[in-house]
Amino acid sequence: MTIVLLSCLYVFMQADGHTDAFYVKFTTPKQQSLIVGSSRAAQGLQPQYIDSLLGDSSLYNYAFSRVHTPYGAPYLESIKKKLDTTTANGVFILEVNPWTVCNKIENKTTTTEFWEESSFLGTVEQVTIHPNFYYLLNFYDGRNVEIFTKKGGNFYGEDLYVHDNGWYQVRLVDNESRKQKRIKSSLNSYKRIKEEYVGLSKARMEYLRKTIEYLQNFGTVYLVRLPIQEEMLMIEDDLLPNFDVVIETLSNEMDVLYINGTKQNLDYDYIDGHHLDIASGKAYSIVLANEIKKHNKR
Secondary structure, three states: OHHHHHHHHHHHHOOOOOOOOOHHHHOOOOEOEEEEOOHHHHHHOOHHHHHHHHOOOOEEEOOOOOOOOOOOHHHHHHHHHHEOOOOOOEEEEEEOOHHHOEEEOOOOOOOOOOHHHHOHHHHOOOOOOOOOHHHHHHOOOOOOHHHHHOOOOOOOOOEEEEOOOOOEEEEOOOOHHHHHHHHHHHHHHHHHHHOOEEEEOHHHHHHHHHHHHHHOOOEEEEEEEOOOOHHHHHHHHHHOOOHHHHHHHHHHHHOOEEEEHHHHHHHOOEOOOOOEOHHHHHHHHHHHHHHHHHHHOO
16 A cells, blocks of 8 residues: 555656646745736746736736636635635736627526536646645546657657646647647637637626626736637627627726737637637737836826
């Protein structure tokens, strides 16, 4: 038994940013500044470039995915666990899009029930411990041997890696044909996914507001909608036509800046229609930081 436990410990100690898209985020220390939101933010917002322009904000990317981190009680509680509450000058970038505040048809959200409660978001209590045994035992879905073998590029030469600052790097070996097939597949997938949603969730909007209110105690909050391809924007406009009006109203009520990157959709490249590629993620991170700087000078 002792040998088995020691073997497991050794294997789990090797887990790192190649293990999966989320693990590392539950192993790093408490943070004073955070990026939160969906996989668009996880991949698209690169803290190092925002930090370089804002000064030493030490942003940490604590964004996950559409499925795991819509705004709700589980995400807010996880944010509270990750935040270093000794800070008074934190920077908090909250990525918003319709999927993060909408109801699912089969699972209407209430203020006390959220579908993601049973996921790692709602059940991982320790978000700053390495190795994180609970996460690896309950939510890592690969084989243990892959913790050793998934280092560097995969069979296709693609590199998927979560950096120490939480940024999820997705480096694909690409050509135009593969890219267009992936974009077409993603758009078709989201057309189907849209049929699973039923419009704005009052409960999720309430928790977006609560998240803003909580983080305002420790610094400045910014709401950001990332650029996406025009075809994806059309899908989202069909899902929630007044989304930007809803967020602009909230931003005015909460006295936070709303930066809508979809006005510059054509300026960027996407790996699948809605995730910025690495170069465009860098470019938009710089644009976002400059927008924040300009606002703060007023």
